[in-house]
Amino acid sequence: MKVGIIGVGAVGTSCAKSMLLRGSCHEIVLLDVNERRAQGVATDLSHGELLCPPTRIIAGSYDALVGTSIVVITAGINEQAGKAIDRGDKLGRLRLLPHNASVYKDIVPRLARVAQNATILVVTDPPDPLADIARQLTKTNPVLSSGTFLDTLRFRLQLARRLSCHPSSVEAFVVGEHGTSQVYVWSSAQIGSESVFAHAARIGWDRNKFRSEVESAVKYANIDIIEGTGASQHGIGIVTARLVEAMLRNEGLVAPVGVFQPQFSVTLSLPAIIGYGGVSKVLVPALSAEESDALTKSAKTLAEALATIT
Numbered sequence: 374m375k376v377g378i379i380g381v382g383a384v385g386t387s388c389a390k391s392m393l394l395r396g397s398c399h400e401i402v403l404l405d406v407n408e409r410r411a412q413g414v415a416t417d418l419s420h421g422e423l424l425c426p427p428t429r430i431i432a433g434s435y436d437a438l439v440g441t442s443i444v445v446i447t448a449g450i451n452e453q454a455g456k457a458i459d460r461g462d463k464l465g466r467l468r469l470l471p472h473n474a475s476v477y478k479d480i481v482p483r484l485a486r487v488a489q490n491a492t493i494l495v496v497t498d499p500p501d502p503l504a505d506i507a508r509q510l511t512k513t514n515p516v517l518s519s520g521t522f523l524d525t526l527r528f529r530l531q532l533a534r535r536l537s538c539h540p541s542s543v544e545a546f547v548v549g550e551h552g553t554s555q556v557y558v559w560s561s562a563q564i565g566s567e568s569v570f571a572h573a574a575r576i577g578w579d580r581n582k583f584r585s586e587v588e589s590a591v592k593y594a595n596i597d598i599i600e601g602t603g604a605s606q607h608g609i610g611i612v613t614a615r616l617v618e619a620m621l622r623n624e625g626l627v628a629p630v631g632v633f634q635p636q637f638s639v640t641l642s643l644p645a646i647i648g649y650g651g652v653s654k655v656l657v658p659a660l661s662a663e664e665s666d667a668l669t670k671s672a673k674t675l676a677e678a679l680a681t682i683t
Contacts, residue, residue: 381405381411460593517630630647
């Protein structure tokens with residue numbers, strides 16, 4: 374079980390560390406345009422190999438990706454470098470698309486030549502349109518993005534903290550774009566089979582205030598983190614490791630990840646069954662009329678952004 378990571382900045386390093394600690398795979402290959410950085414990170418992490426589940430971590434060139442089952446791409450500029458940390462900016466992460474699309478146009482053909490069947494997991498922001506670009510650049514590699522999996526975990530966390538329960542006890546999803554047009558599926562959000570709204574009302578929460586506070590905390594979580602640390606990296610690192618595990622082990626994990634949706638002609642997130650090769654089936658959640666309209670608008674936002682590149 375061999376996994377490649379292209380891009381060894383803050384996020385790529387966090388992905389590698391999470392996979393090493395969790396024992397997500399047997400071998401990790403790190404690639405970066407800065408070869409010394411990739412080698413330095415690989416050497417640093419390798420010193421902890423003995424205390425982790427058996428995993429080998431090395432730095433290498435594209436040729437080292439031969440035999441990989443999954444290649445994670447995190448390369449590109451981040452939100453801080455790309456000036457995408459204004460809460461009032463409707464583009465949000467999509468502001469990074471022109472630059473990072475050019476990075477992908479260099480990376481994906483080179484990757485596809487040496488690892489024709491490896492699943493490509495797009496983590497670079499904005500992951501949804503970049504997954505579409507990656508898909509256009511390869512004829513053989515399955516492609517998916519990390520999508521709204523992290524947003525969904527943030528949504529459940531915010532609900533759980535306000536409802537005094539563990540996040541694993543909350544059932545709720547964020548779908549659509551991993552970005553400002555993301556859609557919170559309140560209509561089916563529940564805790565212990567009880568509607569989240571009903572539970573919140575029973576303990577005295579004002580519905581509108583409750584909803585506004587939760588959505589704001591989820592939507593701008595990345596900016597809050599960046600303002601504190603300079604990079605949003607650890608959460609997505611753990612999410613990436615979990616997705617890698619689900620694919621390598623053919624687990625059938627259900628999570629909202631970015632997959633090309635023919636009905637919208639773009640990649641966006643819906644709950645999906647994840648196993649060998651990526652996604653085996655996309656699930657269609659029950660949405661209210663408001664949520665359905667919001668999902669359509671989210672798809673339009675992504676299509677418009679992608680049109681400026683392709």
